Amino acid sequence: MNLAFYLAAAVAVFATAMVVTRLNAVHALLYLVVSLLAVALMFYILGAPFAAALEIIIYAGAIMVLFVFVVMMLNLGEQAVARERGWLTPGIWVGPALLSVVLLAELLYILIPGTRAVVNPEIVDAKRVGVELFGPYLLAVELASMLLLAGLVGAWQLGRRDVPAERQEAGHDSDAD
Amino acid sequence: MTATLTDHALLIAVVLLVLGVSGVLVRRNLLFILMSLEIMLNAAGLAFVAAGARWAQADGQIMFILIITLAAAEVAIGLALALRIYRHFRTLDADALSGMRG
Numbered sequence: 001m002n003l004a005f006y007l008a009a010a011v012a013v014f015a016t017a018m019v020v021t022r023l024n025a026v027h028a029l030l031y032l033v034v035s036l037l038a039v040a041l042m043f044y045i046l047g048a049p050f051a052a053a054l055e056i057i058i059y060a061g062a063i064m065v066l067f068v069f070v071v072m073m074l075n076l077g078e079q080a081v082a083r084e085r086g087w088l089t090p091g092i093w094v095g096p097a098l099l100s101v102v103l104l105a106e107l108l109y110i111l112i113p114g115t116r117a118v119v120n121p122e123i124v125d126a127k128r129v130g131v132e133l134f135g136p137y138l139l140a141v142e143l144a145s146m147l148l149l150a151g152l153v154g155a156w157q158l159g160r161r162d163v164p165a166e167r168q169e170a171g172h173d174s175d176a177d
Numbered sequence: 178m179t180a181t182l183t184d185h186a187l188l189i190a191v192v193l194l195v196l197g198v199s200g201v202l203v204r205r206n207l208l209f210i211l212m213s214l215e216i217m218l219n220a221a222g223l224a225f226v227a228a229g230a231r232w233a234q235a236d237g238q239i240m241f242i243l244i245i246t247l248a249a250a251e252v253a254i255g256l257a258l259a260l261r262i263y264r265h266f267r268t269l270d271a272d273a274l275s276g277m278r279g
Contacts (some may be wrong), residue, residue: 013193016216019196019213025209028209028212042186043226048229048238051226055219067211124235132239144243147246150250155253158257
């Protein structure tokens with residue numbers, strides 16, 4: 001019975017349920033970060049430390065920051081200050097903070113030398129992943145780079161503040177392509 | 178790596194995927210729909226990593242890396258579209274966008 005794994009799984013499921021049921025986008029994002037951290041801990045226990053690191057760096061770091069930026073851009077206005085004041089009340093961040101403390105305690109427990117038994121001993125480390133990634137999976141890496149380039153170009157094009165074609169027909173709700 | 182742990186990891190992945198699907202179906206805010214899509218992609222990644230750990234092979238983590246790449250590209254495009262929709266319609270309600278011309 002791997003208690004650490006099931007505790008992380010419970011935190012992940014609970015935080016994800018909270019994401020789906022929150023009304024405010026920022027509250028949901030807080031819980032989503034906690035959910036991703038819990039899944040990262042599950043990866044670590046499963047013996048995939050590289051995937052756990054990527055989960056935290058890319059998912060909980062980069063992608064969540066994108067979400068936060070968009071929420072910030074959508075909240076321009078004078079009511080943003082009042083909303084900001086509401087966010088600082090303890091009732092909102094106490095839930096995600098408590099879940100994070102649970103995950104932190106679990107991580108510290110795992111890192112104690114005597115208790116490494118909860119982690120899967122057959123660890124697939126970053127070296128093996130890299131060797132396979134740039135060996136048999138080289139084509140997939142190339143395709144992923146094309147996908148990222150397409151995403152970059154698409155996001156840049158869609159995110160521009162004034163597309164020339166749109167300026168000509170300002171006021172219409174048609175979309176120039 | 179015991180088989181039961183793999184089974185339970187896959188079970189958790191299914192639960193997370195169902196939560197994500199229900200989020201996509203229930204929520205009408207575009208931001209929440211995108212978040213639920215992230216949850217679903219994350220659940221798929223968990224399934225791959227669990228299966229890769231079961232056989233002590235690196236393939237699961239490689240698929241997870243590809244999934245994370247897909248998620249990054251998808252969320253960049255999706256959020257750019259959401260911003261554009263918000264500028265155009267002043268709302269993020271998916272139902273308000275259902276009226277298409279043509």
